[in-house]
Amino acid sequence: MTSSVDRSLDDELQGIRQGIREGRFPARAFNDQxxxxxxxxxxxxxxWCFLAHESExxxxxxxxxxxxxxNNIIVARTEHGDISANLNMCRHRGNMLCKSEMGNASHFRCSYHGWTYKNSGELIGVPYMKEGYEGRLKRKEWGLVNVRVDSYAGLVFGCLDPDAPSLEEYLGGFQFYLDFYLKQGGEGSEVHGPPDHWVAETDWKICAENFxxxxxxxxVAHQWGFNLGYFPSSGSTHSQxxxxxxxxxxxxxGLGHSPNFPPFGGFPDDLAERMKASFTPEQVEVFSQVRTAVGTVxxxxxxxxxxFSLVPGESGVRFVTMRLYHPVGPGRMEMYSWCLVPKDASQEYKDEAYRAYTLAFGQAGTFEQDDFENWxxxxxxxxxxxxxxVDFPYIMGMESERDKDFPGPGHVVRPYVNDTNFRNLWSRWADYLVGEV
Structure with a gap:
């Protein structure tokens, strides 16, 4: 039976969803128990939630x-080479099974009573099996709680709902844009070093919207980047x-375009040519015009x-950051931030890209500090x-029509500075919260 409190909240959520359609979103949503x-x-x-990159x-x-x-999840490469994900909890009395954030192990042994599992989740060892359980315990029935997994271009996602649609359906064509980050060159991308990792007094949704x-x-927030020459654009052209x-x-x-920015600028020439070969003609047409690509799955x-120009005024080096905002409480999150590099790029380029990423969007990066202070x-x-x-306005581009000449999928509008993406983001968020997904 639904309580009056529950009904009241559900009614409020329906109101929030209607408000999103009208270009409003409640401030309290960013810090509310x-x-x-x-x-x-x-x-x-x-x-479907991101778990890891296969190269990790x-x-x-x-x-x-x-x-x-x-839910804490162990994501492991099994002895057969496939990827398995399981709840990080022993099935005997619920102790955390794996206490390290990363490593290599063929088996996990519980530190409480010694139950032992393959890294694929099967229970294979029970102390005093004969003396204690007298044949009543069937090990195959007490493996780790498995998590459904699927992947796209190196990204491993997990889903706790066995009835949810496939990952391909969930992404729904956004793969077209993800390829710009994930299929650079003939061999795709890989993480460069372990992720930066920290806790912040920031709501995860603010970050997801921003990106x-x-x-x-x-x-405004990064004005110094224009003034000192770190951007290959200006404040007057940045909205394009x-x-x-x-x-x-x-x-x-968001796909930022600068009129004088060269096609695939910031990539070494040989890498740019390999990238063109890995993309479809439609992707080449879109990506060759893009200066900045910032997106959220x-x-x-x-x-x-x-x-990003390591020396102000000089041509920049392209870098890619991948980031996950893990909520740990109302208004509080755990941040994971990776640098992605093309697998077949030179080591020199990988190191330059990682340095640019670290200076701009690493834990102590200049742009990262600007953003987190505001968030x-x-x-x-x-x-x-x-x-x-109190509501916030999300009315930019309410009347924008789709750019019919744009070759990419989805609802595409101009200019880049627009609230259309955010209304779409919050509409989906509201669909989940009212239970209609």
Missing amino acids: QIYDLEQDRLFSRA IPAPGDYVTRYIGN AGDGYHTP GWAASIPGLGHGI FPNLSFLMQP TKVTRAAGSTMVKN
């Missing part, structure tokens, strides 16, 4: 531990480009590619008592 609890129960328990676990026995919502194509903040979203699925990307995985203050304000009935 009820909203956080609903996200855990209705969103992260059903959506290249050899049999390699593993990392990651999260889907509040779904918020070019509006760049000339496209905002592309997959209607009804929440994914969105719903709900909480984002990417950014841009050139933390937004989160703090969203938790105050006076904002309960």
Whole structure:
């Protein structure tokens, strides 16, 4: 039986969803216990969520531990070379099984009572099996709790809902844009070093929105980047480009364009040629015009590619950051940030790209500090008592029509500075929270 409190909240969520269609979103959503609890129960328990990049676990026995919502997951490369994901909890009394964030192990042994599992999840060892269980325990029935996994171009996703649609259907055509980050060159991409990893007093949704194509903040929050020559654009041209979203699925990307920026600028010439060969003609047409590509896979995985000048005024080097915003409480999250590089690029380029990423969007990166200072203050304000009935405007581009000449999929509008992607993001978020996904 649904309580009056539950009904009241569900009614409120229906109102929020209607408000999103009209270009409004409630400030309280960025720091609210009820909203956080609903996200855990209705969103992260059903959506496809990023777990790891395949290059993080290249050899049999390699593993990392990651999260889907509040569930800690072991993601491992098995002895047969496939990828397995299991809840990081012993089936005997619930102890955390694997206490390291990454490593290599063919088996995991519980430190409490010694139950032992293959890294694929099968229970293979039980102390005092004969004396204690007298044949009553069937090991094959007590393996680790398995998590459904699938992958795209090196990205490993997990889903806790066995009835959810396939990952391919979930991405819904956004693969076209993901390829720009993931299929650079003939051999795809790989992570360069372990992820930066820290906890911040910031709501995950603020970050997901920002990276779904918020070019509006760049000339203000990162103004120094223009003034000192770190950007190959200016404040007057930065808004040019496209905002592309997959209607009804929440994914969105901002594609910034500068009139004088060379095709595939910031990549070495030989790598640029290999990239062209790995893309479709439509992708080459789109990507060759893009200076900055910043996008979010719903709900909480984002990417950014841009050139960055290590020496102000000189031509930049392209880098890619991949980032995951893991919620750990209302208004609080755990941040994971990787640098992606093309597998078949030269070591010199990989190192230059990693250095550019570190200076710009590493844990102590210049742009990262700008963003987190603002995001933390937004989160703090969203938790105050006076904002309960305060909405934010999301009305940019309400009347924008699709750019019919754009060869990429989804709803694509101009300019890049636009709220269309955000309305799509929040509409999907609301669909999950009202239980209609």
